[in-house]
Amino acid sequence: MLNRQQAPDFKQVSTINFIHPEKKVLDNGISVFTIYSGEQDLVRIEFIFDNVNWKSEKPLQAIAVSALINNGTNKLSAKEIAEQIDFYGAFFQTEYVQDQSSVTLYTLNKHLRSVLPIVKDVLSESQFPQQELDIYIQNQKQKLQVNLKKNDILARKEFAHALFGNTAYGVNIQAEHYDGLKREDLVDYFKAAYAPNNCTIIVSGKFDEASFNLLNDAFGKDWEKSNAIKNSFDFAATAKQTIYTEKPEALQSAIRIGQLAINRKHEDFSGLQILNTVLGGYFGSRLMNNIREDKGYTYGIGSGVSSLQQAGYLFIATEVGADVCAAALTEIYKEIEILKTELVGDKELNLVRNYMLGSMLGSLENVFSHADKFKNIYFAGLDYDYYAKYIETVKTITAEELLAMANKYLTTDHFTEVVIGNK
């Protein structure tokens, strides 16, 4: 007779294999890290550039260059670039994040030879035509107007600004920043940042010797070096601060609470990630259990720890019914206080261990995810020992260590609390 009340046997994840990259160097010195898999006939090539030459009076330089880099070269118009990339079924994506700007090409292997020269043209010869910049400014200002009507986005902007001020991590972009964009500033930034001596290439997928030679032919020469200074910021913990923007008509209030913390380079980072998981890092977390599953105040609540190159921070974020905003805040602080005063029980801690190990295993789904794992450590100046230590910490951290961690990093005296809506 089947006993449905009895859970099947299970095992804790024991081994997690990371695919390590092979490193090669192009003729001009660019490092190329390749994570190989021959499963599918496709490849992803990422060109990653450090953000440089930060000027707080021109906060959109890097962002606008990233957005407009494929909008025209000496040879090709914006439309021609897009048409050619699309014709080969390839994907050309640009991304700007706090520390880096990247250009990513996804293509089937059979079209690699045809699309690489287009990407080279874009990365070395982009022109930033004035008419494209004008359209960009107009449309970005319109998008900003829409975003400023979204409470969660307002909360995110206010929070980052409170922690990081007018740096690349915290600047609160307004319409006038777009009005101030000048073509010359984009050209200058492009020349400074998108240069071979500021570039790292990460390849994942099917990529053989012949493909490497194609890459070297395109990017290993005829690409001007630059002198640029990598962005550098210093941050100090802030005193407790409360930011409240009232929106009388809001049905829900967006809440964002948190503070500066440590980043991946710090030895406590893995422990802090575990603490974060207990608090709000997964569906079964304390915040979800209390504020969604018990009280029904929200559709979702979560917490996170974020590692930037020159800072780290932790945050709690949610959108709750305006009528229960005050009650939700009380419950959030209550959960933090419990973590600082009571040991996490064995049952919960074991669940969190198993969940995090399964989650790590699941996050290595394919060759792209293996490359992402490599980027996390490489750009933080770490090696694969980091993951070995992470896994060991997840398996062995004690409740006492988590309690100490909570008292060290959840220092409510330094919290920044942002509420947009009604409280």
Add this chain to the structure above:
Amino acid sequence: MVDFNRFTLANGLKVLVHEDATTPMAVLNILYDVGARDEDPEKTGFAHLFEHLMFGGSVNIPNYDEPLQRVGGENNAFTSNDITNYYITLPAENIETAFWLESDRMLSLAFSEKSLDTQRNVVSEEFKQRYLNQPYGDVWLKLRPLAYKKHSYRWATIGKELSHIENATMDDVKAFFKKHYTPQNAILVVGGNVKTADVKKMAEKWFEPIPAGEKYNRNLIQEDSQTEARQETVRANVPLNAIYMAFKIPGRLNQDYYAFDLLSDILSRGQSSRLYNSLLKEQKLFSDINAYISSSLDPGLFIVEGKLVEGITIETAEKAIWAELEKLKNELVSETELTKVKNKVESVLVFSEMSLLDKAMNLAYYELLGDAAMLNQETEEFLKVEAKDIKRISNETFNHKSSSTLYYLTEENA
């Protein structure tokens, strides 16, 4: 190519297995053939609310999430107008836990009052967060009843109004479960580092004892063909004027689905597309412009939507969209342009095989369409589309008398 094996249990549950030894993980995906289109017009939003209740404990297992997290697994679900889909990913060696959890909630739920109370609140907050407290968030709550007058696609999955969710009773919940959550109304896909023989054993152990239940025979009121242009104007606290145009198209199983999908790509996939170049870049009428199809099982919608540049009148913007649609009706698209969108589709299909979960979900969905093997014939079907098909369907579709247009205007324009 997504390989699979297939068998059916005695109670009618269809099971598909996709073996992929390259991953240490496994996925268990279960699709129930029920969506918002199956709801009572007075109790809308129910299929989705029910999805939430599926996580509130089952007859033998008081808590669904905790035992799964304990074995290193994660799960989620979504509800559409057509289907409700649940999925679990976990280390493959612990796959039996997924069978245990998923079969128990197919057998019966705990039907806890506390869970119903809480999830009514959670879903109400979801309604506010996604539809009411966002600029333009309620567009589909307006556009659906404009485009559909009889079919149950006239409401969104979240429901027509908050009160329908607030008034849901435990009797409603039980009746819905009995009617729709039966083995013969479901498709189970197991993928990843598993063997078909093992999956078969576990499926027989955990799922086969579940009673077959009664077969639900869908008999939805179909939409009459539209013969008059419909137009509605909404004013709201939004910063920009926007326009939404909806045209009726055939359902997902119609052969023209592939042509419609390519047609929407020609109009708006990426920065080489027509609407982006003509209306946004050259004429500078829109700051944002898109076209897409709803891909629904019953006759669906072809949508064109855009946000207007400040100072452009809605009439000018609408006229410009029509001019682009007229071009498609009068001129054949070039072979280059058609090849471009076909190449892109081919590429997308290859890249989608990078994700185990996507493969499992796709197998379940294509099995619902009639045969999971269709998934592997998609590229060929797209390649068959010719320029004259695009022209023909454009003529059949883009007509004023079968259009539904929503002007979504800023309050200052009132």
